[in-house]
Amino acid sequence: MSLPVLLEFARIGFVNMLAFRLRYYTGVVTYFINVTVYYFIWRAIYRMDPTYAGLTFQEMVTYVAVGWVIRSMYFNNIDTQMAADILEGRISLVLLKPVSVQWSYIARALGESAFRLGMLTTPTALVLALVFPVQPPASVAHFGAFVVALLASVLMVGALNFIVGTCALVLTSILGLLRAKFWAQELLSGLLVPISLFPSPFREICAWLPFQHIAFTPLMIYLGRLSWPEILRVLLLDWVWVVVLLLFGAWYWRRLSVRLTVHGG
Amino acid sequence: MKLMPAIVRVENLVKEFRTIERREGLLGALQDLFHPRYRTIRAVDGISFEVRAGEMVGYIGPNGAGKSTTIKMLTGILVPTAGTVTANGYVPWRDRAAYTATIGVVFGQRTQLWWDIAVIESFRLLKKIYNVSDADFRARLRYFDELLEVGRYLHTPVRKLSLGERMRCDVAAALLHNPPLVFLDEPTIGLDIVAKENIRSFLREVNQRYGTTILLTTHDLSDIEQLCNRLIIIDRGRLLFDGELTALRDQLWREQAIRVFLKDRDQADVLERLQVPGATCERLDALTYRLRFPRAERRVAEVIRAVVNAVEVRDIVIEEQSIEDVVRRVYLGEVLQEARR
Numbered sequence: 001m002s003l004p005v006l007l008e009f010a011r012i013g014f015v016n017m018l019a020f021r022l023r024y025y026t027g028v029v030t031y032f033i034n035v036t037v038y039y040f041i042w043r044a045i046y047r048m049d050p051t052y053a054g055l056t057f058q059e060m061v062t063y064v065a066v067g068w069v070i071r072s073m074y075f076n077n078i079d080t081q082m083a084a085d086i087l088e089g090r091i092s093l094v095l096l097k098p099v100s101v102q103w104s105y106i107a108r109a110l111g112e113s114a115f116r117l118g119m120l121t122t123p124t125a126l127v128l129a130l131v132f133p134v135q136p137p138a139s140v141a142h143f144g145a146f147v148v149a150l151l152a153s154v155l156m157v158g159a160l161n162f163i164v165g166t167c168a169l170v171l172t173s174i175l176g177l178l179r180a181k182f183w184a185q186e187l188l189s190g191l192l193v194p195i196s197l198f199p200s201p202f203r204e205i206c207a208w209l210p211f212q213h214i215a216f217t218p219l220m221i222y223l224g225r226l227s228w229p230e231i232l233r234v235l236l237l238d239w240v241w242v243v244v245l246l247l248f249g250a251w252y253w254r255r256l257s258v259r260l261t262v263h264g265g
Numbered sequence: 266m267k268l269m270p271a272i273v274r275v276e277n278l279v280k281e282f283r284t285i286e287r288r289e290g291l292l293g294a295l296q297d298l299f300h301p302r303y304r305t306i307r308a309v310d311g312i313s314f315e316v317r318a319g320e321m322v323g324y325i326g327p328n329g330a331g332k333s334t335t336i337k338m339l340t341g342i343l344v345p346t347a348g349t350v351t352a353n354g355y356v357p358w359r360d361r362a363a364y365t366a367t368i369g370v371v372f373g374q375r376t377q378l379w380w381d382i383a384v385i386e387s388f389r390l391l392k393k394i395y396n397v398s399d400a401d402f403r404a405r406l407r408y409f410d411e412l413l414e415v416g417r418y419l420h421t422p423v424r425k426l427s428l429g430e431r432m433r434c435d436v437a438a439a440l441l442h443n444p445p446l447v448f449l450d451e452p453t454i455g456l457d458i459v460a461k462e463n464i465r466s467f468l469r470e471v472n473q474r475y476g477t478t479i480l481l482t483t484h485d486l487s488d489i490e491q492l493c494n495r496l497i498i499i500d501r502g503r504l505l506f507d508g509e510l511t512a513l514r515d516q517l518w519r520e521q522a523i524r525v526f527l528k529d530r531d532q533a534d535v536l537e538r539l540q541v542p543g544a545t546c547e548r549l550d551a552l553t554y555r556l557r558f559p560r561a562e563r564r565v566a567e568v569i570r571a572v573v574n575a576v577e578v579r580d581i582v583i584e585e586q587s588i589e590d591v592v593r594r595v596y597l598g599e600v601l602q603e604a605r606r
Contacts, residue, residue: 004393005393005394008389008390008393008394009390011390012379012382012386012387012390015382015386016379016381016382018382019381019382019422020381089375090375092337092342092372092375093372093375093377095341095342095361095365096340096341096342096365096368096370096377097365097394098361098362098363098364098365098366098394098395099362099394100362258344260342260343260344
């Protein structure tokens with residue numbers, strides 16, 4: 001799929017979000033409430049142990065606040081959209097176009113992320129920075145590396161969601177899988193609890209999974225908890241995962257789409 | 266008519282679906298969970314036909330005949346169980362991306378436009394997808410506006426359009442890249458007479474101007490009468506008829522009827538006594554009679570002459586057999602032989 005077509009799909013994703021812009025004014029409130037809840041939970045824990053998990057309280061608040069701010073950007077629900085398109089037969093309209101199915105969905109997700117960046121991420125970041133003691137990034141260079149990692153997060157969530165959405169080709173009901181994937185991602189990405197707090201075998205397993213690159217590693221880079229050789233290694237691994245997941249998704253779609261049945265009409 | 270090359274070639278096309286046959290009751294549901302019983306349904310069962318460039322072909326059949334399934338295989342959405350299809354030189358499901366660039370498709374029951382945003386945004390996306398130049402894009406929008414009057418809906422979100430308005434936009438969207446081959450699955454479903462006529466005349470015009478090949482399914486036989494020179498009828502996945510509409514009518518319309526309105530009662534006795542060879546006379550009411558005779562043996566003019574020479578008539582009506590009647594008889598299983606190709 002050529003770049004102009006990709007951009008046009010992204011533009012459609014953006015324009016489509018404009019139709020629902022009101023939803024984002026409430027989104028800021030939702031994210032604010034989430035961060036507030038975690039703020040009080042962590043404050044209670046740090047009252048008992050001020051050096052918990054090797055992070056200071058202020059670092060933990062920053063982790064939580066920045067974590068939710070970036071979630072507002074990398075999040076997309078193309079898995080749900082795909083599942084609905086497949087189960088309701090609208091997928092045929094995607095198949096009728098001379099475009100890659102995978103990239104038409106991911107490009108739309110990118111357009112939505114661009115929209116969220118302006119309408120949700122930026123206002124949420126401003127509100128949180130005003131209310132909570134959030135630290136700035138460790139340095140300008142760290143912030144640059146953080147942005148590179150964040151771009152990979154957006155693509156990775158898109159690639160993962162495409163794989164999950166593809167499962168709808170062989171399942172009559174996909175709600176359970178969507179839920180399970182949603183919570184697995186929230187937990188394994190390190191958004192709810194930093195992965196360094198997980199018990200030992202679990203932590204090692206996470207290191208072999210792609211999810212930690214969605215939130216945990218970008219946040220560690222932001223906080224300056226990784227040395228530069230570590231940052232470079234993590235970024236490389238991060239982008240390798242993105243490529244692997246995209247390739248797997250393309251292969252998986254090709255394999256399952258042969259079994260497609262389009263219902264109705 | 267000069268013979269154009271075949272643009273679509275379908276041979277022994279078969280599509281089977283496997284469904285779970287549900288048992289009854291709670292116990293049955295539990296059994297289903299562990300030992301599901303599968304049933305194979307043959308939606309399309311060995312269909313072959315060809316479509317030549319520039320043809321307008323109607324593809325009809327009762328509900329569940331396998332029309333939409335065929336269209337979905339011809340457009341590359343579904344992979345057939347067996348058989349071959351070549352269209353525009355491609356195997357649709359294998360070369361999907363390259364093939365779909367050369368066709369246009371309308372599913373009357375679904376819209377390909379983005380539901381929540383203005384029509385023009387969808388058109389702009391299609392322009393990019395099909396790589397339509399700015400000049401062509403403007404020219405075609407003007408052309409579509411002339412014929413379909415889509416211009417005034419361009420800036421309205423699709424969800425706010427009426428069905429007729431939406432369908433016009435959908436047809437325009439499918440033809441934006443001026444494809445040589447167009448599939449329309451029930452393009453006039455649910456539309457009023459004016460909107461239907463509008464879409465029909467547009468398709469006729471595009472067919473004449475660009476030589477666009479059109480294959481359409483419909484339940485409205487006036488679509489066929491007004492658009493298609495050729496008709497393919499299928500039922501239960503099998504081909505019942507493939508040929509010209511007039512050939513079908515000739516074949517099934519074996520009996521001609523005329524209705525005779527008499528001047529007064531005295532004429533009734535005369536008519537009843539009159540023997541027109543090969544015709545049977547049937548009394549409808551005091552002054553109205555119907556004469557029926559085989560179309561192959563008697564000409565209408567002959568019978569009319571015989572009648573007016575013998576009795577004084579107020580009027581005579583020649584009963585046309587409608588295309589609906591003809592097709593109904595095919596659906597109900599009337600045997601078709603000669604016209605099958």
